[in-house]
Structures are given as C-alpha cells and as structure tokens.
Amino acid sequence: MLKKLASTPYVLWMAIFVVVPLGMMIYFAFTTADGSFTLDNMLQIGKYTSIFLKSINLAVIATLICFLLAFPAGYLLSRMKTRRQNMMLLLIMLPMWMNFLLRTYAWMTLLENEGLINHFLELLGIGPLSMINTQGAVVLGMVYNFLPFMILPLYSVMAKIDPSLFEAAADLGCNPMLSIWKVLIPLSRPGIISGITMVFVPSVSTFIISRMLGGGQNMLIGDLIEKQFIGSSYNPYTGSAMSLVLMVLMILVMAAIGSFEDDEMEGIVV
Amino acid sequence: MNTEKLLELKNITLSYDGDKILDNVSLYIRDKEFVTLLGPSGCGKTTTLRIIGGFSFADEGDVLFEGKRINDLPAYQRPINTVFQRYALFPHLNVYDNVAFGLKLKKLDKKEIDQRVRKMLEIVNLKGFERRRITKLSGGQQQRVAIARALVNHPKILLLDEPLGALDLKLRKEMQIELKNIQRELGITFIYVTHDQEEALTMSDIIVVMKDGEIQQIGTPQDIYNEPKNAFVADFIGESNIFDGTMIHDRLVSFAGQEFDCVDEGFGENQPVDVVIRPEDLVLTAPGQGLVSGEVTSVIFKGVHYEIIVRANGLDWMIQTTRSANVGDRVGITLTPDDIHIMNRIFKPFESTLQGKVVGENRISFMGVEFEREDLNLPEGTPVTLTIGPDDISIVSIDHSDLTVYLESMVYKGAYNEMIVWAKDEDGVYQSLLIHSMNDEQIATDIGIKFDFDRIRIAVQEEG
Numbered sequence: 056m057l058k059k060l061a062s063t064p065y066v067l068w069m070a071i072f073v074v075v076p077l078g079m080m081i082y083f084a085f086t087t088a089d090g091s092f093t094l095d096n097m098l099q100i101g102k103y104t105s106i107f108l109k110s111i112n113l114a115v116i117a118t119l120i121c122f123l124l125a126f127p128a129g130y131l132l133s134r135m136k137t138r139r140q141n142m143m144l145l146l147i148m149l150p151m152w153m154n155f156l157l158r159t160y161a162w163m164t165l166l167e168n169e170g171l172i173n174h175f176l177e178l179l180g181i182g183p184l185s186m187i188n189t190q191g192a193v194v195l196g197m198v199y200n201f202l203p204f205m206i207l208p209l210y211s212v213m214a215k216i217d218p219s220l221f222e223a224a225a226d227l228g229c230n231p232m233l234s235i236w237k238v239l240i241p242l243s244r245p246g247i248i249s250g251i252t253m254v255f256v257p258s259v260s261t262f263i264i265s266r267m268l269g270g271g272q273n274m275l276i277g278d279l280i281e282k283q284f285i286g287s288s289y290n291p292y293t294g295s296a297m298s299l300v301l302m303v304l305m306i307l308v309m310a311a312i313g314s315f316e317d318d319e320m321e322g323i324v325v
Numbered sequence: 326m327n328t329e330k331l332l333e334l335k336n337i338t339l340s341y342d343g344d345k346i347l348d349n350v351s352l353y354i355r356d357k358e359f360v361t362l363l364g365p366s367g368c369g370k371t372t373t374l375r376i377i378g379g380f381s382f383a384d385e386g387d388v389l390f391e392g393k394r395i396n397d398l399p400a401y402q403r404p405i406n407t408v409f410q411r412y413a414l415f416p417h418l419n420v421y422d423n424v425a426f427g428l429k430l431k432k433l434d435k436k437e438i439d440q441r442v443r444k445m446l447e448i449v450n451l452k453g454f455e456r457r458r459i460t461k462l463s464g465g466q467q468q469r470v471a472i473a474r475a476l477v478n479h480p481k482i483l484l485l486d487e488p489l490g491a492l493d494l495k496l497r498k499e500m501q502i503e504l505k506n507i508q509r510e511l512g513i514t515f516i517y518v519t520h521d522q523e524e525a526l527t528m529s530d531i532i533v534v535m536k537d538g539e540i541q542q543i544g545t546p547q548d549i550y551n552e553p554k555n556a557f558v559a560d561f562i563g564e565s566n567i568f569d570g571t572m573i574h575d576r577l578v579s580f581a582g583q584e585f586d587c588v589d590e591g592f593g594e595n596q597p598v599d600v601v602i603r604p605e606d607l608v609l610t611a612p613g614q615g616l617v618s619g620e621v622t623s624v625i626f627k628g629v630h631y632e633i634i635v636r637a638n639g640l641d642w643m644i645q646t647t648r649s650a651n652v653g654d655r656v657g658i659t660l661t662p663d664d665i666h667i668m669n670r671i672f673k674p675f676e677s678t679l680q681g682k683v684v685g686e687n688r689i690s691f692m693g694v695e696f697e698r699e700d701l702n703l704p705e706g707t708p709v710t711l712t713i714g715p716d717d718i719s720i721v722s723i724d725h726s727d728l729t730v731y732l733e734s735m736v737y738k739g740a741y742n743e744m745i746v747w748a749k750d751e752d753g754v755y756q757s758l759l760i761h762s763m764n765d766e767q768i769a770t771d772i773g774i775k776f777d778f779d780r781i782r783i784a785v786q787e788e789g
Contacts, residue, residue: 222400223414225400225401226378226401226405227401227475228431228478233430241417244417
C-alpha cells in the first residue's frame with residue numbers, strides 16, 4: 056500500500072511529462088491545421104530523405120570514432136591505480152561541466168578561416184584550410200561533445216572485469232590481441248552498447264552542433280525539426296511527423312544493436 | 326621416478342617497491358612429480374608460481390624448462406597451464422566453451438576438440454554440464470571446470486594456486502584425493518601452492534617450505550615431518566614441542582634444566598640450538614619414572630588421541646597419547662634419544678646485539694631511540710655495542726612504543742613465545758632482535774616494542 060502511495064508522484068510525473076507529450080506528438084503528426092486526420096505530414100517527409108540519411112551517416116561516423124578513441128582509453132583507465140583513475144576521470148568529465156554552447160563556440164573560433172588553427176598553420180607555411188562549415192567539423196563537434204558518454208560506460212564495465220581473466224586467457228594461449236578479441240570485447244559488451252546508445256542518439260538529433268560548425272549547407276534532422284517549430288516556416292504538424300519518424304528510427308537502431316546482446320551475457324554484473 | 330629436471334629455478338630474486346618478495350630461490354622439479362610450495366601468507370609461494378607461469382618476471386635469476394632458458398617467454402607460449410586461485414573462468418562462456426577455449430586457439434580439428442573436452446569433463450565428473458552457465462555452478466563445480474580447462478591442453482606442467490581454498494572442509498578432502506588421482510592417471514607434473522600443511526603432506530611427492538621469500542627446506546613429506554631443518558619448519562608442519570637448548574657436545578644436549586642424550590652430531594660445543602620433540606613421541610609414565618616429572622595442566626580430547634599439556638621443569642610439554650589423564654595429576658614423561666631433534670636456531674645467539682653511539686652526556690642513541698645512562702662517562706661520538714636480553718623487550722601498542730618493528734617469526738618455546746623482529750637502523754639496514762613474550766601477535770605485521778633501558782649492557786667498541 057505504502058509502496059503504491061510512494062510511487063504516485065513518479066507515475067503522475069511520467070504521465071504529464073512523458074505520456075501526454077508523446078500522445079500530442081502522435082496526434083499532431085497525423086492531423087491537419089483544422090484538426091482532421093491526414094497522412095500528408097508523413098508523406099512529405101520523403102522530400103527530406105537526403106537530410107535523414109546525412110544525419111544518420113554523420114552520427115554513425117561520430118559514434119564509430121568515439122568508440123575507437125574510447126575503447127583503449129576506457130581500458131587503460133580501468134587498469135590504472137585508483138588515485139590516478141580518479142584524476143583521469145575528473146579530467147574527462149571536466150569539459151562536461153562547461154556550457155555546451157561555449158565549448159562549441161570555442162571550436163568555431165578555432166576552426167574559422169581566420170581562426171587560431173589556420174593562423175598556426177600559416178606559420179608553418181601550410182593552408183589556410185577551410186575547416187569550418189564542413190561535415191568534418193560537424194563530426195568533430197559531435198565527437199568532442201559526446202566522447203565522455205562513450206568512455207564512461209566502457210570504463211565502468213571494464214573496471215569490473217577480473218584481471219585474472221586476462222591471465223587465464225594468456226595461460227590458455229591468447230596473445231595480447233587475441234585476449235582483447237576473446238575476453239575484453241565480449242565482457243565489455245554491455246558498456247559498448249550503452250556507449251553507442253549514448254553517443255548515437257544525441258548525435259543523430261543534434262541541431263546546435265550542425266548549425267554552429269556546419270553552416271547552412273549541413274542541415275541535419277535536428278535543424279529541420281527546429282525550423283518547423285521556430286521561425287517563419289512554422290509547421291508543428293510536419294515537425295511532429297519528423298520527430299515521430301526519427302524516434303521510430305532510433306528505436307529500430309537500438310533494437311538492432313540490442314539483439315547482439317544474446318542471453319549468454321546473463322549473470323554478468325553490468 | 327624420472328631423474329631428469331623438467332623445470333628449474335636458479336637464484337630467483339624479485340623485489341617489489343623495495344621489498345624483497347623472493348630472495349635467491351633455487352629449486353628443480355622432475356617430470357610427473359607432485360610438488361607443493363608451502364608456507365604462510367606472504368612467503369612468496371604464489372609469486373614463485375607466477376614466475377613459473379610467466380605472469381611475473383624475476384629481477385635476477387633464470388627459469389629453465391627442459392634445460393632451456395624461458396625467462397622472457399610470455400605466458401601464452403609456455404607449455405604450462407594454471408588453475409587460478411579464484412578460478413578465473415570466463416563468465417561469457419558456458420562450461421563446454423570454457424574447457425574448449427585453449428584447444429580452439431590451437432586450431433585443432435573440431436572433432437578432436439569435442440572428444441577431448443568431453444573426455445576431460447568426464448574425468449572431472451562434470452558430464453552433462455556442458456551447456457551450463459558458469460555462474461550457475463557451485464564452488465566445487467567451478468573448481469572442476471577450472472581444472473578441466475587447464476588439463477585439457479595436456480600441459481607439461483599444471484600450476485595450482487590454492488585451488489581448494491574456497492571450498493568447505495569435506496569437499497576439500499574429496500577434491501584432494503581426486504586431484505591426486507587425476508595427477509597419477511594423466512602423469513602430469515603438478516606444482517601446487519597452499520598454506521595448509523595437512524594438504525601438502527597428503528598430496529605431495531615433494532614439499533618446498535617457504536618463508537619470507539626464502540626456501541626453508543625441500544624434501545618428501547616424510548623428510549619434512551620427521552627431520553625438519555629448523556624450528557620454523559617444525560612449528561609449521563604438524564605439532565611440535567620446541568625448546569631453547571644448548572648443545573654441550575656431540576650426542577649430548579641440555580634443555581629444560583637437564584642434560585639429555587641425543588643422536589645429533591656436528592653442532593659444535595656449547596652452541597645454542599633449538600630442540601624439537603614431536604608430541605606423539607613423548608610417553609606418559611608414573612611420576613618419578615620418566616626423565617622429567619610434572620603436573621597435567623590441560624587435557625583435550627581430539628577424537629583419535631588426547632592432547633595433554635604437562636608443566637614440567639618450567640616448560641609446557643605437549644603430549645599426544647591414546648591414554649587419558651586428569652588435570653592436576655602428577656606424571657612423568659619419558660623419551661628416547663632419537664625422539665630429540667636438534668636444529669640450528671633461526672636467530673643464532675640467545676641475545677640481541679646492536680650498534681649505538683654516545684650522543685651527549687650520559688645519552689646513547691641506537692636505531693633512532695635515545696636513552697639516558699647515569700655515570701656513563703664516555704665522550705660524545707663514541708661507538709658502543711649494546712646487548713639486550715630477550716626478556717628486556719616488551720610488546721606494547723605502537724602508540725606507546727619506543728620502536729615499531731616487523732614481526733618476522735613467532736614460535737612457542739614451552740614457556741614463552743620466541744619472536745624475531747626486524748627494524749631498520751639509521752643506515753636503512755634491517756637488524757634482527759630477539760624477544761621472549763607471553764603475547765600472541767600476528768606474524769608479518771608491525772608491532773610496537775619498549776625497551777627496559779636500565780638492563781641494556783653497554784660495551785665500548787674496539788677501534789678497528
């Protein structure tokens with residue numbers, strides 16, 4: 056009884072701020088301005104296929120780079136002495152305490168045609184390179200901002216792996232590369248999955264990074280949706296339809312990744 | 326038995342953070358032997374095993390396998406497999422895949438892998454558990470999987486690091502017998518690490534007794550039990566009466582205030598020695614008829630025998646006998662000369678000597694401790710030798726101590742615990758001190774000691 060009572064505020068909260076908006080989004084996605092049912096909103100999205108593909112493409116690249124950077128980092132971190140571990144964790148998290156916009160602005164000034172990096176390159180006699188307003192800059196922004204979300208889950212899973220398992224693998228004939236493949240990766244799988252989720256989802260739906268670092272040419276789904284709600288082309292119906300499609304897409308991707316996590320993982324503390 | 330040396334360690338030395346973990350360890354192991362490394366925790370036995378397995382590397386010395394130096398050979402290239410202390414089974418694989426892990430790496434034929442894995446699971450009594458998840462197994466079953474996973478590779482040597490430590494007593498006894506059978510059946514050399522002397526005596530062909538990174542004795546279980554090399558080994562293996570004695574000359578020893586005939590020779594004349602007598606060798610007699618007489622102070626029934634403590638000549642004598650006695654009985658104790666085992670003392674003299682210096686009027690400093698002595702009348706800077714009796718040092722809490730020391734060993738000597746402690750002097754060199762105390766302390770830990778300064782004897786060092 057008490058349990059039920061105690062959960063009421065949470066249930067209410069979820070209902071008001073999760074279920075209701077979700078319902079509204081679905082409702083708007085299938086209605087016209089005068090309130091009648093339509094599939095037009097959905098059908099119109101076809102026009103934006105290339106933007107969807109580009110968003111997914113950049114998010115996949117950013118996630119992959121994050122993974123390649125974070126996997127060794129997470130492993131090294133998990134094998135450090137506790138004191139150094141805490142220091143390094145602090146350093147990794149420190150940028151996250153700075154404002155997101157500020158960090159991205161900093162990259163803008165660095166990457167500009169007249170920016171710091173180009174000034175430096177000039178001294179070396181290279182360049183100037185045009186870096187700002189490219190897809191590369193957008194990916195860089197994503198990697199920079201979301202990398203800690205890949206490192207932290209990988210680190211926390213790897214830190215729980217008993218070091219004697221690596222000795223056992225070596226004992227049975229695994230060279231260091233094989234140990235990574237046969238022991239470290241399978242045992243890190245829960246961390247890999249949550250890391251990918253935590254980088255891919257915000258990357259695919261970001262709008263601020265693409266706008267600040269990608270200029271006008273690199274519009275992503277996030278920018279597109281934002282435009283439907285703010286600005287001259289106000290159209291919450293198409294906006295809702297886009298959000299709905301994006302959501303379904305992400306659910307599908309996550310389900311696909313999750314299906315790799317077969318029941319063999321059962322019993323591992325995540 | 327094969328006399329060929331399969332594995333040899335030569336003068337292995339290993340330090341960690343300035344502490345010597347292994348000090349000049351040398352031993353060899355013959356093919357198909359069951360060798361046990363035995364010793365208290367922190368004695369270096371696990372480190373020795375890790376060096377053989379290729380998980381730790383010696384600072385100095387050589388590891389030879391079939392005569393070839395394998396110091397730098399990584400673990401995955403050694404024909405050696407290990408059963409780890411906490412099994413280290415792969416939690417993401419089931420029983421079958423854990424056991425097949427090593428064979429799959431060798432890229433063997435699928436059919437052969439299957440055959441060998443199934444046969445090995447049969448040997449360790451785990452038939453039918455192939456698809457079982459590791460986490461769903463009991464401790465004993467995990468243990469068997471770990472053994473199967475190592476043995477299925479047909480290693481030349483199997484290393485076992487306290488493999489039965491986590492099991493309850495009954496299961497442990499069963500596994501001891503099972504392990505010994507497996508070893509005989511497959512003819513594989515086992516190197517087994519344990520701190521349990523009974524386990525070592527039951528299973529081994531050869532026992533290596535270790536303490537503080539040094540080998541104390543190597544021998545068959547019978548050798549080690551019947552002819553322990555020093556009081557530490559005697560105390561560690563089985564029960565013993567250990568007394569301070571003086572070897573008067575060959576075949577005559579004095580202890581407990583009396584002289585006894587014995588069979589040992591070659592200890593010199595009037596030399597301090599340890600006298601060890603096994604409690605099952607002592608025989609109770611009527612009072613006055615034995616070599617010594619005393620009073621029974623404790624009787625404990627141990628199932629097969631009684632353990633009786635008799636206070637005689639100021640010492641506690643432990644006797645194991647099937648005859649009972651009552652507390653307070655007057656009894657005699659008799660023994661024959663070959664029941665007395667004479668051993669070199671770990672700490673040779675009966676007293677500690679340390680170097681000190683006069684640091685002021687009537688003040689002496691040694692090992693960072695200063696004390697006053699009236700009418701010293703020695704000029705400042707004079708080097709002095711200090712002699713401290715074992716009863717003139719008492720054990721106190723570290724907060725109230727003159728000096729914090731490391732308790733290296735502790736042996737009950739019938740009336741007191743003989744402790745050997747280590748402390749760093751001003752030059753950073755470890756010095757040993759001998760203490761007699763009624764306290765029981767944990768060995769291999771730091772304790773505090775206090776000196777009875779008035780009883781320290783001071784002698785001026787000869788200019789040399």
